Amino acid sequence: MLTVLLILIPLVAGLVTFGLKGSGPKTLGLIASVASLAVTVGALFQYRTAPESVQFSACWIPQLGARFSVGLDGMGMMLCLLTAISFLLIFVVIYGRNYERSNSFYGLMLLSQAGLTGVFTAYDAMLFYVFWELALIPVYFLCSLWGGEKRIPVTFKFFVYTFTGSLLMLVGIIYIYLQSPDKSFSYASFTAGNIDAHAQSWLFWLFFAAFAIKMPVFPFHTWQPDTYEQSPTPVTMVLSGIMVKMGLFGVMRWLLPVLPKGADMWSDAAIVLSIIGIVYASCIAIVQSDFKRLIAYSSIAHIGLMSAAIFANNEQSLQGVLIQLFNHGINIIGLWIIVEIIQDRLKVKNLNDLGGIAQYAPRMAIFLVIISLANIGLPLTNGFVGEFLMFSGLFQFNPWFMAVAGLGIILAAVYTLNMVQKVIFGQSNQLTETTTDLKGNELLVLTVIVVLIIALGVYPKPMLDLVSSTTELVNKVY
Amino acid sequence: MNALIFTALSGVVMMFAGLFVRNKQHIKFIAIAALLITFGANLAELSTIAAGSRTVYGMITISNFSILFNAVAFGATLLYFMLSGSAFEKVGEHVSDYFALIFFILSGITLAVSFSSLLMLFLAIEIMSIPQYILAGSDKKNPKSNEASLKYFLMGSFSTGILLMGITLIYGATGTFNISDLGLGEGEVSPLALCGIILLAFALSFKVSAAPFHFWTPDVYDGSPSVFTSFMATVVKAGGFIAFIRIFHVAFAGGALSAHWQLLLSIITAVTLIIGNFTAVFQQSVKRMLAYSSIAQAGFMLLSVIALNDMATKGIILYAAAYSVATIGVFAVLIKLKDYTFDGFNGLARTQPLLAVTTTIFLFSLAGIPLTAGFFAKYFVLTAAVQQGNLLWLVIVAVLCAAISVYYYFRVIIAMFFKQGEPKTSEITGGFKFMLVVTAAIVIILGVFPGLLLQLI
Numbered sequence: 032m033l034t035v036l037l038i039l040i041p042l043v044a045g046l047v048t049f050g051l052k053g054s055g056p057k058t059l060g061l062i063a064s065v066a067s068l069a070v071t072v073g074a075l076f077q078y079r080t081a082p083e084s085v086q087f088s089a090c091w092i093p094q095l096g097a098r099f100s101v102g103l104d105g106m107g108m109m110l111c112l113l114t115a116i117s118f119l120l121i122f123v124v125i126y127g128r129n130y131e132r133s134n135s136f137y138g139l140m141l142l143s144q145a146g147l148t149g150v151f152t153a154y155d156a157m158l159f160y161v162f163w164e165l166a167l168i169p170v171y172f173l174c175s176l177w178g179g180e181k182r183i184p185v186t187f188k189f190f191v192y193t194f195t196g197s198l199l200m201l202v203g204i205i206y207i208y209l210q211s212p213d214k215s216f217s218y219a220s221f222t223a224g225n226i227d228a229h230a231q232s233w234l235f236w237l238f239f240a241a242f243a244i245k246m247p248v249f250p251f252h253t254w255q256p257d258t259y260e261q262s263p264t265p266v267t268m269v270l271s272g273i274m275v276k277m278g279l280f281g282v283m284r285w286l287l288p289v290l291p292k293g294a295d296m297w298s299d300a301a302i303v304l305s306i307i308g309i310v311y312a313s314c315i316a317i318v319q320s321d322f323k324r325l326i327a328y329s330s331i332a333h334i335g336l337m338s339a340a341i342f343a344n345n346e347q348s349l350q351g352v353l354i355q356l357f358n359h360g361i362n363i364i365g366l367w368i369i370v371e372i373i374q375d376r377l378k379v380k381n382l383n384d385l386g387g388i389a390q391y392a393p394r395m396a397i398f399l400v401i402i403s404l405a406n407i408g409l410p411l412t413n414g415f416v417g418e419f420l421m422f423s424g425l426f427q428f429n430p431w432f433m434a435v436a437g438l439g440i441i442l443a444a445v446y447t448l449n450m451v452q453k454v455i456f457g458q459s460n461q462l463t464e465t466t467t468d469l470k471g472n473e474l475l476v477l478t479v480i481v482v483l484i485i486a487l488g489v490y491p492k493p494m495l496d497l498v499s500s501t502t503e504l505v506n507k508v509y
Numbered sequence: 510m511n512a513l514i515f516t517a518l519s520g521v522v523m524m525f526a527g528l529f530v531r532n533k534q535h536i537k538f539i540a541i542a543a544l545l546i547t548f549g550a551n552l553a554e555l556s557t558i559a560a561g562s563r564t565v566y567g568m569i570t571i572s573n574f575s576i577l578f579n580a581v582a583f584g585a586t587l588l589y590f591m592l593s594g595s596a597f598e599k600v601g602e603h604v605s606d607y608f609a610l611i612f613f614i615l616s617g618i619t620l621a622v623s624f625s626s627l628l629m630l631f632l633a634i635e636i637m638s639i640p641q642y643i644l645a646g647s648d649k650k651n652p653k654s655n656e657a658s659l660k661y662f663l664m665g666s667f668s669t670g671i672l673l674m675g676i677t678l679i680y681g682a683t684g685t686f687n688i689s690d691l692g693l694g695e696g697e698v699s700p701l702a703l704c705g706i707i708l709l710a711f712a713l714s715f716k717v718s719a720a721p722f723h724f725w726t727p728d729v730y731d732g733s734p735s736v737f738t739s740f741m742a743t744v745v746k747a748g749g750f751i752a753f754i755r756i757f758h759v760a761f762a763g764g765a766l767s768a769h770w771q772l773l774l775s776i777i778t779a780v781t782l783i784i785g786n787f788t789a790v791f792q793q794s795v796k797r798m799l800a801y802s803s804i805a806q807a808g809f810m811l812l813s814v815i816a817l818n819d820m821a822t823k824g825i826i827l828y829a830a831a832y833s834v835a836t837i838g839v840f841a842v843l844i845k846l847k848d849y850t851f852d853g854f855n856g857l858a859r860t861q862p863l864l865a866v867t868t869t870i871f872l873f874s875l876a877g878i879p880l881t882a883g884f885f886a887k888y889f890v891l892t893a894a895v896q897q898g899n900l901l902w903l904v905i906v907a908v909l910c911a912a913i914s915v916y917y918y919f920r921v922i923i924a925m926f927f928k929q930g931e932p933k934t935s936e937i938t939g940g941f942k943f944m945l946v947v948t949a950a951i952v953i954i955l956g957v958f959p960g961l962l963l964q965l966i
Contacts, residue, residue: 092959092960094823094959160879165880183927190915191912194915201891202895202901202905205888
């Protein structure tokens, strides 16, 4: 039941928020996200003691064999935790801002949280598909209503891209559904292995298209930098911190176990695409002068590495990906928060207009340095653990792949340190002299993020334990 | 049988009502009452045919399926009367005649879902078409409306001729009109019958505006008074599809024969999907866009004609319901606007938030986004096509076209929510808003629990 509650809280709160006025939406958003986090932590404890008790299944469309089945495993638990933490952090950071039509803004944010939680908990392919689409729609409206000046064409491109991918996946789901002996969408019958190798080889691409567009993997990434740049920053946090994880999650939950032979057949092709993405996006990130676009491209590079590691598909690489799902989310949200703060204070996002902020906002500078180092994957930060495991897994799969992907680390250091240098060091100018340091709520959020970064970097064991059940599950199929 | 009798009677009642009742509001209420009685009488018959079906004089067969489809058609018409019934007055003087014509179209539809003889098919198609020619031209002083009527009439009679020729050839090959005795699916394929089937496929493709027989559609839908376009593009089209699916699934299925016409219809479907969707993208008027979207949606419904299985028949009912309700809703809002271009919708979300939100729900349903009825409708026809096997190429074409359809449906949403403007609307009453909310609720309820409708089949 707790799992259902996880979806219901943001859903109901979101719908109620549309009717509120004044500071009501803000407050309710904060209350709902605290409640979500509390329930998530409750579910975590329940999952630890009795894993069966977090499963829930009810009749939905009996004529089709679709059920409302939700549940949590290690991976789902962790992503729900990430979702709950991220939304709380986002709501705290933007508490001081006043958005126009804030009831719609907070309402849509909460609805997207409900959709995302649904994706991470669905154990029925039809339900998964419904949530998958549902998570997209509020985000589409958020970006189009509160985004930058080019928002309309950009977010529309984003929507059409992802919708096309989803429809291809729908064809795949229908095909597998018809092959299942008991005509059901349940996870068990999807993973029962009723599909012959030939069908798996083309079904793979239908699913891969949907997930690759969402991640995004080269060459499906063209929607992403524009959308990140044009979206309001809180939405960019949701997009880059959580929504891209839907793609990676989809591969691990619905692609590898359902189509093991297909994944085996095409793993080289998928990894090559991912690695091209790493190198390509890193190179572009180096020459970016726009703060938001730089982080967008760095995100493509990081996701590319995770995608390559998933398809390498051995225990180490999968473990690396799983904890990196969480860590990347925390790190990138941290980076966006700093972007949001700088943009709020100075109204610029071109790196060449910035500089010397360290003198005027020393605390912010420290946080930016720590988060950036975690983004590069320096030892003792959370980024290191995941990247190390992923590279080691990729090495076992094919050393050449690992060698080329490894370029990503070097390039990441180039663009990230370059960014840090341009933003906080160097000559200050008239604009940056006006920078004020962090306010209370911003300080709180960034402290939480940095504590998580260091704690999980030094002692990642709890996280590894949590996800170990999932790695075993994915591997067992082979 | 009840449905046929009551729709025909209601039509006659409405014609006489025009003589005695002067108040146009009252005429609308009489029509709604007549439709409600017809709706009830139709459902009452459900208990009498508990076991399978009942054939009346070898001409029509009443079954659960036909009663359910009648209920969907009557329900959609009821929504249509309640949402747009008041707009009839703006078209011309003879409000009661328009209602009468619509009742006659409905009796044509009841024949289309229950014919068991080829002659009845011909009658059904004609009864559905002739009132439409009049409705298309009902705005007598508008040259566009006259053009629409004449064009529709000429093209329609032409295709009826082809339909008759097809029936004749099939009769020549088999010696019977009864669709369950034709026996075309057994043994070798008779060339004479095959020619007949192809002619029939062409004639019916014309009626449901499948490409390349769709050229009349945009002009007729654009020229006719919007309030009638709304009905012609939804309920009537669904009726045409039911005739299509019944004749092909009952009479022409089986053996080597299916493969012949399935190939032909697959090509027609692919062409319809591609032409409908790509042309809709380039429209500047929302009304014309909806005309092309109706062609595109026809492509999806054709998938269920090709797929010979249970999913297809369930799918067509769900699709007919989902598509009709959503399109009637969009048209109801469109009629209230002064400017039919996309720019005419600019800023609607600020001036009329309720209209904008409900229109968005209808457009989501048309685009096939989950949790609206349109999603499960698309799901069923796609599943039917996948289940058929060897149609996967067509399914991929269909989903890619569905992705394109997002482009033109979302243009309306973008105009309403993200653009600035002061759209001019005619007066919007509380009752109209209430009905819009009811319609949107139906779209969502069917989208969350499609089982409610499916369990009846």
